[in-house]
Amino acid sequence: MWRNEVRFRCVVDIVEIDSVGGRIAVGEPVTGTAAGVPFTALPPSAEVSGPAPVVVAWHMIDAPRTDAAFAAALPLAGVPAWRVYLGMPLCGARMIDGSMDAIVERAQRDAMLAYVDPFVRQAALEFPAALAELRERLGFDTSRTAVVGGSLGGAVALTVLATREIPVHVAALVNPAVRARSVIGLVEGMLEQPYPWTGEANQAADQLDFVARSGEISAREKQVPLLVVSGEEDYPAFRADADELVDTLRGQYFVPGDILLDRVPGLAHPLAEEPGIEPAPQLPIAKQVDNAVTEWLVRHLG
Numbered sequence: 001m002w003r004n005e006v007r008f009r010c011v012v013d014i015v016e017i018d019s020v021g022g023r024i025a026v027g028e029p030v031t032g033t034a035a036g037v038p039f040t041a042l043p044p045s046a047e048v049s050g051p052a053p054v055v056v057a058w059h060m061i062d063a064p065r066t067d068a069a070f071a072a073a074l075p076l077a078g079v080p081a082w083r084v085y086l087g088m089p090l091c092g093a094r095m096i097d098g099s100m101d102a103i104v105e106r107a108q109r110d111a112m113l114a115y116v117d118p119f120v121r122q123a124a125l126e127f128p129a130a131l132a133e134l135r136e137r138l139g140f141d142t143s144r145t146a147v148v149g150g151s152l153g154g155a156v157a158l159t160v161l162a163t164r165e166i167p168v169h170v171a172a173l174v175n176p177a178v179r180a181r182s183v184i185g186l187v188e189g190m191l192e193q194p195y196p197w198t199g200e201a202n203q204a205a206d207q208l209d210f211v212a213r214s215g216e217i218s219a220r221e222k223q224v225p226l227l228v229v230s231g232e233e234d235y236p237a238f239r240a241d242a243d244e245l246v247d248t249l250r251g252q253y254f255v256p257g258d259i260l261l262d263r264v265p266g267l268a269h270p271l272a273e274e275p276g277i278e279p280a281p282q283l284p285i286a287k288q289v290d291n292a293v294t295e296w297l298v299r300h301l302g
Helices: 067-073 099-137 152-163 180-191 199-207 214-218 236-250 284-301
Strands: 030-034 037-041 055-058 083-087 145-150 170-174 226-231 259-264
Touching: 030 099, 037 067, 037 099, 037 199, 037 214, 055 067, 055 099, 083 259, 099 152, 099 180, 099 226, 099 236, 145 152, 145 284, 152 170, 152 214, 170 284, 180 199, 180 236, 199 236, 214 236, 226 236, 259 284
Parallel strands: 055 083, 055 145, 145 170, 170 226, 226 259
Antiparallel strands: 030 037, 037 083
């Protein structure tokens, strides 16, 4: 989930994309910050007439653990849309002293209340303002918005679905953190000590149990087609949670086929090699995930 030894210094270049006559020009990635959130945005890989849809993605804390690295691992180039990768708190350009140490310290201090809960909550709260600013700058169509999340970023995407404040057209998750208690179980194993659960921590974990909150997801005015990509070699608790989320939502959706579980052979938890901070060549297993997510988004974004 994190590595104490990771170090890096982030340098970003901003590249402007021109839009002429209602047609978006194919160009290089756009990087920078929006409403204080670091982002990497990939324009449509082919010219699009009129405003293109937008895919918003949140990365893992495991590799790839920055917006730029996640964009390289899961570029979704076949989706005729802007693909916007938002940075998680204390990651990428927001790392402290160019290090993951601040995240490690938080997990050691209080894995639920200093790490999992505030990270997911902050990323979800930052989303509307960042989306609005990027819409003004890049001109995409937010009436056709997709959300994608990997690992802890999957919990952010699920929070967006459960809170129902932002219209979402389609969603995809990769090895998602469906239940906070499963994440805490992993941290307990890494630290080799039990987590001291309190009433406050249990309450926070309840808010990040998306099997329990599945009724909030299915109660959206338009039920959102959801793909869950789960690696056969992912953490056992994560695989079990993915199975339960899919089974539960299928029982609640009007169209059960709008919920799909894709179990990928050979896929462990990460999508990139360590350190997973800077963009790297896409691994073959990540390409399989990229293809699956791309097919799902193209099918439902139109």
